[in-house]
Amino acid sequence: MSTVDLFNAFLFIAYPYIAGFVFLLGTIYRYRETGFKVSSLSSQFLEGDALFWGIVPFHIGLLVLFFGHLSAFLFPQLTLAWNAEPLRLIILESTGFIFAVSTLFSLIFLLYRRLTNPRIRAVTTTMDYVIELLLLVQVFFGCWVAVAFRWGSSWFAADLTPYLWSLLTFTPDTTAVYALPWQIKVHIVGAFTILLMVPFTRLIHFLVAPLHYIFRPYQQVMWNWDRKGIRDPRTAWSAARPKNN
Amino acid sequence: MDVRSQVSMVFHLDKCIGCHTCSIACKNIWTDRKGAEYMWWNNVETKPGTGYPTKWEDQRIYKGGWERTGDGVALKGAGKRRGLTNIFHNPNLPVIDDYYEPFTYKYLDLIESPAGDDQPTARPISMITGEPMDIKMGPNWDDDLSGTPDYARNDPNLEALSPAEREAMFQLERMAFFYLPRICNHCLNPACVASCPSGAIYKRGEDGIVLINQEVCRGWRMCVTACPYKKSYYNWATGKSEKCILCYPRLEAGYAPACMHSCVGRIRYLGVMLYDAERIERVASSPTEDLVENQLGMILDPFDPEVILAAKANGIADSTIHAAQNSPTYKFVKKWKLALPLHPEFRTLPMLFYVPPLLPVMASVKPVDNEQQAEKMHEIAKYWPDNWLYDTSTKDLWGTLDQVRMPLKYMASLFSAGDTEQVKDRLKKLMAVRVHRRHTTVGDIDAEQAQRALFEADLTAELADEIYYLTSLAKFNDRFVIPAAHREQAIEMLEFAGDVKGSTGFGFKSGSATRGS
Ligand code: SF4
Ligand code: SF4
Numbered sequence: 001m002s003t004v005d006l007f008n009a010f011l012f013i014a015y016p017y018i019a020g021f022v023f024l025l026g027t028i029y030r031y032r033e034t035g036f037k038v039s040s041l042s043s044q045f046l047e048g049d050a051l052f053w054g055i056v057p058f059h060i061g062l063l064v065l066f067f068g069h070l071s072a073f074l075f076p077q078l079t080l081a082w083n084a085e086p087l088r089l090i091i092l093e094s095t096g097f098i099f100a101v102s103t104l105f106s107l108i109f110l111l112y113r114r115l116t117n118p119r120i121r122a123v124t125t126t127m128d129y130v131i132e133l134l135l136l137v138q139v140f141f142g143c144w145v146a147v148a149f150r151w152g153s154s155w156f157a158a159d160l161t162p163y164l165w166s167l168l169t170f171t172p173d174t175t176a177v178y179a180l181p182w183q184i185k186v187h188i189v190g191a192f193t194i195l196l197m198v199p200f201t202r203l204i205h206f207l208v209a210p211l212h213y214i215f216r217p218y219q220q221v222m223w224n225w226d227r228k229g230i231r232d233p234r235t236a237w238s239a240a241r242p243k244n245n
Numbered sequence: 246m247d248v249r250s251q252v253s254m255v256f257h258l259d260k261c262i263g264c265h266t267c268s269i270a271c272k273n274i275w276t277d278r279k280g281a282e283y284m285w286w287n288n289v290e291t292k293p294g295t296g297y298p299t300k301w302e303d304q305r306i307y308k309g310g311w312e313r314t315g316d317g318v319a320l321k322g323a324g325k326r327r328g329l330t331n332i333f334h335n336p337n338l339p340v341i342d343d344y345y346e347p348f349t350y351k352y353l354d355l356i357e358s359p360a361g362d363d364q365p366t367a368r369p370i371s372m373i374t375g376e377p378m379d380i381k382m383g384p385n386w387d388d389d390l391s392g393t394p395d396y397a398r399n400d401p402n403l404e405a406l407s408p409a410e411r412e413a414m415f416q417l418e419r420m421a422f423f424y425l426p427r428i429c430n431h432c433l434n435p436a437c438v439a440s441c442p443s444g445a446i447y448k449r450g451e452d453g454i455v456l457i458n459q460e461v462c463r464g465w466r467m468c469v470t471a472c473p474y475k476k477s478y479y480n481w482a483t484g485k486s487e488k489c490i491l492c493y494p495r496l497e498a499g500y501a502p503a504c505m506h507s508c509v510g511r512i513r514y515l516g517v518m519l520y521d522a523e524r525i526e527r528v529a530s531s532p533t534e535d536l537v538e539n540q541l542g543m544i545l546d547p548f549d550p551e552v553i554l555a556a557k558a559n560g561i562a563d564s565t566i567h568a569a570q571n572s573p574t575y576k577f578v579k580k581w582k583l584a585l586p587l588h589p590e591f592r593t594l595p596m597l598f599y600v601p602p603l604l605p606v607m608a609s610v611k612p613v614d615n616e617q618q619a620e621k622m623h624e625i626a627k628y629w630p631d632n633w634l635y636d637t638s639t640k641d642l643w644g645t646l647d648q649v650r651m652p653l654k655y656m657a658s659l660f661s662a663g664d665t666e667q668v669k670d671r672l673k674k675l676m677a678v679r680v681h682r683r684h685t686t687v688g689d690i691d692a693e694q695a696q697r698a699l700f701e702a703d704l705t706a707e708l709a710d711e712i713y714y715l716t717s718l719a720k721f722n723d724r725f726v727i728p729a730a731h732r733e734q735a736i737e738m739l740e741f742a743g744d745v746k747g748s749t750g751f752g753f754k755s756g757s758a759t760r761g762s
Contacts, residue, residue, distance in 0.1 A: 039463040041484035046373065048340045059333040118374040119341075123481060208463050210332075210442030214325055218439035219525075223450035224732075 011189055012163075013172045019196035026199025027207065040205035046119040054110035061103030065142070068096050069156070073164055076157035083154045092153055097146050104139045107132065131194075131201040138190040145184050160188075247522040248545060248556040250565050250728070251433065251453035251596050252491065252515065254505075255577040255584050256426055257716060258602040259675070260512040263424035265289050265385065267504035267513075271428075274503050275490070280482025282347035282372045285384045286489035287504040289426045293400040293414075293655070294387045296425075298343040301475040302588065303401040308337040310436055310473030310591035311529060318530045318592055323440035323471040332442070337470040341481065345382035347372040373481070391422030405658035414652060421651050423602040425659075426512070428504060429476040429489035430587070430595030431455050433520065433543075434529040437488070440471030445486075451565075452517075452728070453596065454491045462486055473591035497730035505725065514715075516572030516726040517565055518579070518596070519545045519556055529592045533662050536589040544579050547572070568728035573715055574598065581704075581712055583671055585660035601656050601668055603675040670702075674712070677702035681709040 031038055044051050072079045083089040111132050114120050146152050159176040166173040177188070198204055271287040290296040304310055308322025320327070322337040331337075350367035358365035371378040387396035403411050414420075431448075435455050438446045445461035446468060448454070457468070457477070464484040468477040477488040492502035500506065505513040524543040531539045545552045547569035556566055569575060577584040577600060584598035653665040653672075661667035677698040684695035699709055715723060 035460050036483075036485075039484055042464050042466060042479075043481070044334060044338055044466065045341055045469075045479045045481050048334075048338060052334045052336075055334050118376060122374045205463065208443070210329070210444075210463065210465060212444065213329065213442040216444055218324075219434070220438055220444060220447040221450050222447045 008174065008178050011185070012174045012177050013167075015189065016167050016192050019192040022196050023198050027204065030199045030204060038204055038208055040202040041123060043120050043123055046123065047113070047117050050113050050117075051110075054106045054113060056106075057102045058106035058110060061099040061106065064099040065096065065103065065139075068099075068153075072153055072156045073161050076161040079153055079157040083151065083157075089151055089154070093146070093151055096153070097143070100139060100143050100146060104136070104143060107136050107139060111136065127201045131197055131203060134190070134194060134197065138187065138194060141183055141187040141190060145187055149181060149184065246545075246552070246555045248519050248552060248559050248561060249450065249453065249522045250517050250519055250556070250561050250569065252431070252496065252728075253453075253518045253572075253574045253578070253596040253598070254428070254431075255514040255574045255598045255600065257512045257514070257577075257600040258423055258425070259600065260510040260716075261289070261424040261426055261602075262510045263289055263291070263388070264509050266507050266509045267426055268384070270503040270507040271489075274492070276487075280480040281478070281487060283341060283344050283384075284478040284480075284487065286476070286478075286487075287426065287428045288384055289424050290385070291388055291391060291396075291422050292425045292659070293391055293397040293403065293422065295396050295399045295401075296387075297345075297384050298339050298475050299382075300399065300401055301473075304473060304591070307339060307470065307473070307475065309471055309475065310593060311434070313530055313533075313592070316530075317526060318434075320436055320440055320471055321473075323436070323467045328440060328442055328465070328467045332465060335466055335470055338466055338479075339469065339475065341373075342382075345384060345386070346378065346380075348378060348380055351377075389422070391420055397422070402655055402658040405654045405663060406652055410652055410654070414655070423651070425587075425599075426504075427474065427476070427587070428597065429455065429472075429491070430474060430593065430597040431489075431491060433522075433594035433596060434525050434592065436471040436473060436591075436593050437468035437477045440467040441465070442467060446477075449493075451730070452493075452496070454493050454496075455488070456490055456493070457486055457488055459483075459485050459487075473588065473593060474595070496727055497732055499727055499729070501721075501725040501727065511719070511724065514573040514577065514719075514724050516574040517569040517728050518572060518575050519547050519552060519561070519566070519569050521545055525594065529594055533590055534664060536592070537585060537661050537664065537667055540586060540589060540594055541579060541582070544575070546579075547575065562729070562731055564731070565728040568726050571726045573719070573724060573726060576711070576715065581674065581708065583674055583712065585667060585671060587660060588662070589660075590662040599660060600675070601660055601671050602651075603672055603679075673702040674704060677704050678709045678712050678716075681706060682713050 044055075082092065114124055114128070114132070149155070159180070163173065163177050177185070180188075194203070198207075268285055268287045268289055272285065275286060276282070276284045285297065288297050296302065300306055301309075304321060310321055311318040312321045348369045349372055350369055352367050354365050355367050368377050369380050370376060387393070391397045398411075398415065403414075406414065431454055433453070435446070435448060437457075438448060438455060441457075441462075442465045443461050443463045445458045445463070447456060447458070449456060462485045464479070464486065466479050466486060468486050468488075469475070469479050471477075472488075477486050479486050492500070492504075495502055495506075501513075501515060505515055521543050524539075528536075528539040528543050547553070547556075547566060553566055557563075574584075578598050584600045586595045586598055589595070653668055654663075656668045657663050657665040680690055680698040681695045681704075684690040684692060699706060704712075
C-alpha cells in the first residue's frame with residue numbers, strides 16, 4: 001500500500017470508527033460523570049436581541065441540512081427518483097443551498113457576537129470557539145461542494161450512501177470515496193470530526209432536546225415516600241426509589 | 246377530596262420596616278456565588294415602585310403566569326407549543342439589565358495605589374466581565390423613592406387608578422409608601438413547574454415546596470418567563486435556573502427559613518395549611534372576581550373530622566395535622582381572613598399571603614394653622630411653614646378608609662385582583678383590633694365605640710385579642726409552627742431498610758447469630 005492509500009484508509013475507515021467510538025463512550029461518560037453539564041450554556045440572558053438574528057436561522061438551517069443529509073442516507077432510491085425530474089432536483093438543491101448559506105451567515109454573525117460582546121466573552125470557553133470554527137469550516141465546504149460539484153443530492157445518494165452503509169455494517173467499501181475531489185473529502189472528514197467532538201462541547205445539548213415535555217402532564221408532584229402505603233402495616237417500607245433522589 | 250399539606254407563609258406588611266435583613270440572610274446562605282450575584286430569592290421593594298426586575302408585575306412585558314381560556318387556564322408566555330417553538334430563542338425572557346448588572350468595587354486600589362496627589366478611589370467593576378462600569382441599577386435601586394417619576398410613577402398597579410387619583414396620590418404632602426418583601430410563593434398551580442420542558446421543577450408532595458432539580462435542568466429558561474413573580478432566576482455561569490428553596494434543609498431540621506428567622510420586624514409567619522388538591526384546576530380557572538374567595542375556599546379546616554380522616558388516608562402524618570391545627574398562617578388567612586395573596590390574577594394560587602398595611606392607608610391629610618403654633622416657639626426652634634397635618638384620629642370610624650392616602654384601588658390591584666371590598670374588609674378588621682386594644686389599654690375610646698367597631702368588622706373581643714397577640718407579642722414558636730419532616734421514614738424510600746435488618750448496626754449480616762464456627 002502506498003502512503004496515500006494508507007492515509008486514505010485511515011481517514012475513511014479508521015477515523016470514522018474512532019469518531020463513532022469516542023462519541024458513544026464520551027457521551028455516556030459525560031452523562032454519567034458530569035451530568036450537571038449536559039446542556040448548552042445559553043447566553044440569551046446576557047444579550048438577547050442580537051442573538052435572535054443568529055441563533056434562530058442557525059438552528060433551523062442546521063436542522064434542515066441535517067435532515068436533508070439524513071434522508072438521502074436513509075432513502076437513497078426515493079431521493080434519486082425525486083431528482084429524476086430536473087425541476088424537482090433544482091427545487092431540492094436550491095432549498096438546501098439557501099439554508100446552507102443562511103446557516104453560514106448566521107454562524108459568522110454568532111461568532112462575531114461572541115467575540116465583540118464582553119459579557120458573552122466572559123462565558124465563552126475555548127471549546128466554544130473550537131466547535132464554532134469547526135462548524136464554520138464544515139458549512140463553508142458544504143456550500144463550496146454544492147456549487148462546484150453538482151448535483152450533490154444525487155451523487156450523495158448514489159456514492160456516499162453505500163459508503164456510509166458499508167461503514168455501519170462493518171464491511172467498509174471506500175472505492176467511491178477515494179475517487180472524490182478533495183473538497184468533498186474535507187467535508188466528510190469534517191462531519192466525522194464534529195461527531196467526535198460532540199461529547200466534549202456544547203453540541204451535546206441536542207441529545208437532551210426536551211421532546212418528552214409533549215407527553216407529560218403540566219404539573220409535577222413528587223413524594224419522598226409512598227403516601228398511601230405509609231400507614232399500611234404491610235408496607236413498613238418500600239423498595240421503590242423515588243424519582244427525585 | 247385529595248388532602249395535601251402545604252407549608253405556607255404570611256407577611257404582615259404593617260410591621261415591615263424595610264431593613265433588608267431578610268434579603269441579606271438569604272444572600273449569605275444561598276446566592277453568594279458566581280452567576281447568582283444578581284439573584285435575590287428574597288427581595289424587598291418599595292411600593293409604589295417598579296420593583297425587581299423592573300416592572301415585573303406588567304405581564305404585557307414579561308408574559309408570566311396563566312390566562313383564562315375557554316375551559317381552563319393556559320400559560321401566557323410558555324407551555325408545550327410556545328415553549329418548544331421558542332426553544333432556540335425565548336422572546337419573553339428578561340435579560341440581566343432588567344434586574345441589574347452585578348458589581349463590586351476594586352477595593353485593593355485603595356491600598357495598593359502608588360503615592361500621588363489624589364486620594365485613590367475604588368472603582369466599581371462588573372461581576373460579569375470584570376471591567377469597570379457605571380452602576381445604573383441595583384436590586385433595591387428605588388428604595389424609599391416613592392413619588393419619583395422614574396420609579397413610583399411607573400408602577401404597573403397605578404393603571405387601576407384614574408389620572409386624577411394618581412396625581413392626588415403623589416402630591417408631595419400626601420405621598421406615602423410601604424414595603425413589599427417577596428419570596429417564591431410556592432404556588433399550588435406553579436407556572437414554573439408547568440413551563441419546564443425538561444421536567445426539572447417539581448412540587449414536593451409532603452410540604453408543597455417547589456424545587457428545581459439542578460441535575461435535570463438543561464437551562465431552557467422557560468420558568469423564568471412563566472413565573473409571573475419573576476422568582477425563578479437563570480444562573481448565567483452554570484446555565485441552570487435557580488429559585489427559593491424555602492430553606493428546606495432548615496425546615497426539615499425544624500428551623501425557620503433564614504429570611505423569616507432573621508426578620509427584624511417579625512413580620513413573617515410560617516405554618517401548614519391543608520388543602521384540597523382536586524380543586525386546583527377549577528379554582529385556578531375561576532372568574533377573576535372569585536379567585537380570592539375560591540382560593541380561600543380550597544383551604545380546609547384542620548379541625549373538621551372528615552378532613553382529618555381524608556388527610557390520614559392520604560398519608561399525612563399526625564404531626565403534620567397537628568401543625569396545621571396550630572398554624573399561624575391558617576389563622577391569618579382563613580380563620581380571621583386578614584391576609585390576601587399577591588396578584589391572585591396571575592392564577593398560580595400563591596401560598597404566601599400578605600396582611601395589607603394599615604398605617605399608610607389610614608392616615609389622611611388635614612389642613613391646620615401652624616402660624617399660631619410657630620409664634621409660641623422659641624426663636625431658635627426649627628420651624629417648617631407647613632399647613633397640614635397627618636391625621637390618624639378615628640372619630641368617624643371607617644370614614645378615613647374612603648379618603649385614604651394609599652387608594653384602596655391601588656391595594657386591590659396588588660392583593661385582590663381589583664376587588665376593593667376584600668381589602669377594605671381586612672383593613673376594617675385591623676382597625677377594629679386597634680380600637681379595641683386602645684379601649685382596653687389607654688381607655689380613651691369608650692366601650693360602646695370599641696364594641697361597635699368590633700361588631701362592624703365581624704370580630705369579637707376574644708378574636709381581637711388573639712389577633713393582637715399573634716401580631717404583636719408572638720414568640721418564635723408561635724410565628725413558626727414547623728411540621729416534623731419525618732425524614733426517618735423518607736430514608737426508607739432511598740434505601741431498603743430491610744437490607745440492614747439484623748446487621749447489628751455493623752453493616753454485615755452474618756456475624757452475631759452464627760458466630761461459633
Ligand atoms: S412564585 Fe413563581 S417560582 Fe415560585 S412556585 Fe410560583 S410560579 Fe413557581
Ligand atoms: S427583615 Fe423583615 S422587617 Fe426587615 S425588610 Fe425583611 S421582611 Fe421587612
